[in-house]
Amino acid sequence: GAVVSQHPSWVICKSGTSVKIECRSLDFQATTMFWYRQFPKQSLMLMATSNEGSKATYEQGVEKDKFLINHASLTLSTLTVTSAHPEDSSFYICSARSPTEAFFGQGTRLTVV
Amino acid sequence: DAKTTQPPSMDCAEGRAANLPCNHSTISGNEYVYWYRQIHSQGPQYIIHGLKNNETNEMASLIITEDRKSSTLILPHATLRDTAVYYCIVRGSNAGNMLTFGGGTRLMVKP
Numbered sequence: 001g002a003v004v005s006q007h008p009s010w011v012i013c014k015s016g017t018s019v020k021i022e023c024r025s026l027d028f029q030a031t032t033m034f035w036y037r038q039f040p041k042q043s044l045m046l047m048a049t050s051n052e053g054s055k056a057t058y059e060q061g062v063e064k065d066k067f068l069i070n071h072a073s074l075t076l077s078t079l080t081v082t083s084a085h086p087e088d089s090s091f092y093i094c095s096a097r098s099p100t101e102a103f104f105g106q107g108t109r110l111t112v113v
Numbered sequence: 114d115a116k117t118t119q120p121p122s123m124d125c126a127e128g129r130a131a132n133l134p135c136n137h138s139t140i141s142g143n144e145y146v147y148w149y150r151q152i153h154s155q156g157p158q159y160i161i162h163g164l165k166n167n168e169t170n171e172m173a174s175l176i177i178t179e180d181r182k183s184s185t186l187i188l189p190h191a192t193l194r195d196t197a198v199y200y201c202i203v204r205g206s207n208a209g210n211m212l213t214f215g216g217g218t219r220l221m222v223k224p
Contacts, residue, residue, distance in 0.1 A: 034211045034212075043215060044214040095211075102159070104159075
């Protein structure tokens with residue numbers, strides 16, 4: 001079946017640095033990808049919708065200047081957490097839609113120390 | 114997309130059928146019922162989806178009531194590896210629609 005690959009699976013970074021997370025659709029083209037964030041024992045919360053060739057659409061309360069999204073090709077979207085702080089520590093998950101269903105990446109566990 | 118209601122947690126004995134209910138009383142005619150599950154520290158995994166008819170695949174069966182206001186996901190022979198949070202999601206057929214996750218049901222399969 002279709003696969004979405006997310007990298008890295010975990011990352012530890014120092015406060016104030018930036019971290020880039022990649023999301024690739026491996027065997028289908030995705031004009032739209034989605035980025036979610038999940039805090040411990042909570043459900044997934046949509047952060048933004050990534051559109052190939054255009055600006056991302058951010059959910060209310062999500063800072064677009066802090067969470068930079070780039071969707072430069074039909075198979076790759078990236079999320080960069082800029083000037084990360086400990087409160088940004090979370091599980092970040094991307095999703096890509098095929099015509100019939102949504103597939104999710106493995107998730108990235110970000111820990112900011 | 115319509116809102117769904119699921120019990121927060123359920124237990125099931127290994128080898129028995131796990132029946133996970135979902136209420137979606139405000140579902141509209143063109144909205145599908147999707148089920149995903151999330152094993153700890155992993156991304157959600159697609160299980161099954163349906164519109165009106167009952168569906169079955171290698172993972173599970175989906176039973177949708179005739180009025181479509183509720184559905185049940187059935188794992189016929191639960192194993193310990195089926196322990197996960199199961200999400201019932203209702204969404205339209207537009208490929209651009211994102212999935213909105215509720216609280217889900219935490220299924221614990223016990224030996």
